[in-house]
Amino acid sequence: MHIQSDICIIGDGAIGKVAALGFAQAGLKVSLLSPSRVVASAPASTAVPQAWDARVYAVNHVAHDLLSGVKVWEALDASRVAAVDAMVVKGDTASVLAFDAYGARVGALAWIVEDRNLNQALDAALKFASNVRMVHGRALSLQANAAAASVQLDNGDTLSAELLVGADGGQSWVRTQCEIDFDYRPYGQRAIVSNFACEKPHHGVAHQWFSPAEGIIALLPLPGNQVSLVWSAPDALADVLLQESLAQLAARLSILAAEQLGSLSPLQPEIVKSFPLALIRPHSITAARVALIGDAAHVVHPLAGHGMNLGFADVAGLIKAVSERGADRDCGDARVLSRYARSRKEDILLMQLATDGLARLFGTEFEPLRIARNFGLNLVNRLPVLKRRLIGHALGKP
Numbered sequence: 303m304h305i306q307s308d309i310c311i312i313g314d315g316a317i318g319k320v321a322a323l324g325f326a327q328a329g330l331k332v333s334l335l336s337p338s339r340v341v342a343s344a345p346a347s348t349a350v351p352q353a354w355d356a357r358v359y360a361v362n363h364v365a366h367d368l369l370s371g372v373k374v375w376e377a378l379d380a381s382r383v384a385a386v387d388a389m390v391v392k393g394d395t396a397s398v399l400a401f402d403a404y405g406a407r408v409g410a411l412a413w414i415v416e417d418r419n420l421n422q423a424l425d426a427a428l429k430f431a432s433n434v435r436m437v438h439g440r441a442l443s444l445q446a447n448a449a450a451a452s453v454q455l456d457n458g459d460t461l462s463a464e465l466l467v468g469a470d471g472g473q474s475w476v477r478t479q480c481e482i483d484f485d486y487r488p489y490g491q492r493a494i495v496s497n498f499a500c501e502k503p504h505h506g507v508a509h510q511w512f513s514p515a516e517g518i519i520a521l522l523p524l525p526g527n528q529v530s531l532v533w534s535a536p537d538a539l540a541d542v543l544l545q546e547s548l549a550q551l552a553a554r555l556s557i558l559a560a561e562q563l564g565s566l567s568p569l570q571p572e573i574v575k576s577f578p579l580a581l582i583r584p585h586s587i588t589a590a591r592v593a594l595i596g597d598a599a600h601v602v603h604p605l606a607g608h609g610m611n612l613g614f615a616d617v618a619g620l621i622k623a624v625s626e627r628g629a630d631r632d633c634g635d636a637r638v639l640s641r642y643a644r645s646r647k648e649d650i651l652l653m654q655l656a657t658d659g660l661a662r663l664f665g666t667e668f669e670p671l672r673i674a675r676n677f678g679l680n681l682v683n684r685l686p687v688l689k690r691r692l693i694g695h696a697l698g699k700p
Contacts (some may be wrong), residue, residue, distance in 0.1 A: 303459045305437060307333040308633050309624075310453065310463035312441060312476050316417070317596035317613040318469030319424040323372040324621045326433035330633065333435045333461055334428070335453070354497045355416035356573045358530045360386065360508070360522060360607035362412050365614035377423040378415065384523045385410035387506030390562075393664070394513050410506075412607070414522050414530065437461060444479040444592075451591040451634065465624065465634035466592045469613075472582050474598035480589035489579040489661060491517055492540040493604055494533040496574040498552055501564025503527055509562055510605075512664040515539075518605045521559060528569065531555065534579060534605060534661075548572045579603060581658055587650075588643045591634035593620055600650050603657040612653055619645045 309325045311318045314336030322334045361369070369375040388402035389411060403411050428434055439455035444466070446452075451466035468476030477484070504527065510520045518534040531551075535543055543551060548568035556565045582601035587594045596613030623642040624633050631638055 305333055305435065305459060305461050307331045307435065307461070307463045309333070309465050309467060310451065310461045311335065311467045311469055312453070313469035313471065313596075313598070315469060315471065315596065316420050316424060316610070317617060318467070319421070319428060320368060320372060320374070320614065321467055321469060321595060321617045321620070322434045323374065323424070323427055323431055324368070324617055325624070326431045327372055328621060328625050329433070330624070331433055331435075332431075333437050333463065335437045335439065335441065335455075335461060337438070337440060353571055353573065354382075354524065354528070354530075354569055355418040356495045356497060356530075356575045357417040358414050358495075358522060358524075359417065359420065359610045360412040361415050361614075362608065362611045363408070364618065365611050366413065368614050368618050372427065374420075374423045374427050377426055379419050379422075382416055382419050382525060384414045384525050385506055386412040386414060386508050386523060389508045389510070391510045392512065411508075414524060441475060444476065446589070446591040463634070464591065464632040465638075467620070468592060468594045468598040469596050470598055472580075472597040472601040474594065476592060477584060477594060477598055480592050482584050482586050482589060482594075484582055484584040487581045489534075489581065489603060490537050491534045491579045492537060492576045493579055494531070494535055494540060494543055494551075494574065494576045496531050496548060496551065496572075497524065497569045498529055498531060498555065498566040499569055500527050500529050500559075500566050502562070504529055504563060507562070509559060511558060512660075514664060518661070518664065519555070519558065520605075520607070521555070521563065522607075529563065529566070532604060532607075534603070540576060544574070544576060548574060581654070583654060586643070587616075587646065588639040590636075591639075593639055593642055595620060599646075600654065602653055603661045605660055606653070606657050608653055608657075612650060615649060616646055 308330040309332045311322050311332065311334045314334065318334060322332045325332045366375060387410060391399040401411060403409060439457050439459060441453050442456055443454045450462045450464055452460055452462040454460055468474050470476055504523045506523050508522045512518055516539060517536055520532045521529040524530050552566040552568055580601060584594065584599060587599040595616035599616055600612060602609050620642050623638050623645065627635060627638045
């Protein structure tokens with residue numbers, strides 16, 4: 303079978319799904335390729351619908367607007383979404399940097415959304431997207447010529463489109479097929495994620511601690527007296543933490559956050575996940591009739607919580623470039639792709655420099671740097687103009 307479309311998207315994560323909905327809303331015919339799956343029905347007794355997903359995202363205003371535009375935000379289970387009203391960042395001394403929604407003149411700094419909640423809403427929207435065709439299979443090869451890009455699948459089918467979009471993650475198959483080189487540097491850390499109940503109300507405040515010995519610890523507000531942990535721990539410490547029980551991990555966190563949150567206890571059922579952290583910088587986010595978005599285009603340290611938001615901004619930028627292409631150009635025209643790449647260059651570079659720089663700065667115990675970084679946090683906290691610039695960038699609206 304030969305499947306023809308205007309846009310072919312490789313990757314069925316949240317970024318790929320949002321892109322499919324956005325392009326379909328723009329009146330384009332979209333094919334969305336996801337891996338073949340065998341879905342087995344779980345026995346009712348093992349289903350735990352109340353469990354909180356360990357993987358959450360801090361969705362900023364650009365992402366919120368994009369999700370609202372494709373009618374997905376309203377479809378989220380609002381009872382499982384928490385607004386971030388303030389954020390407090392602490393260094394390894396008494397240094398503090400604090401932001402709040404009131405000072406930023408917005409209703410919320412961000413919203414904490416579970417991966418499962420987001421994908422369920424996206425899947426529901428895709429069922430009613432008449433311009434989107436879901437295709438299941440494994441891609442074997444990719445070719446591009448002056449007229450189209452085409453992908454050969456393992457079942458013999460061929461997908462062809464004016465523009466092929468790689469939304470297939472940090473280990474992108476599309477990026478490899480296009481022979482796009484990239485810089486890769488592991489951080490020697492793993493992100494450990496889990497959820498906890500807290501004794502005291504969190505009041506919508508996200509807390510983050512920087513420590514050279516223990517890494518970067520973030521506790522993000524969930525609905526009710528509950529928080530989500532993202533601990534970017536050095537590999538040796540991560541090994542220890544993953545061998546401990548969640549009750550022991552909760553005890554560690556309770557010592558750190560006692561003043562703000564009181565004692566912590568694991569949510570039931572107990573769920574903990576971990577994944578290695580690295581910086582991935584492709585040398586280009588476009589190739590002939592191909593555009594990369596999301597982690598295929600960039601992987602950054604999660605300390606700022608903006609990896610997913612960068613991906614959503616990619617989607618918005620690519621849809622804008624394609625929508626404004628003009629009647630004499632097709633979706634994969636080289637000038638369209640060049641416009642997309644230029645529009646994303648500064649935002650991606652700034653986030654890479656900021657996250658990588660902070661991870662390096664707070665990962666050293668060299669005394670002059672330790673003094674400088676903590677002085678810098680306190681200084682920024684006392685400079686309203688600079689502080690507003692940082693808040694604006696975090697919101698996605700600098």
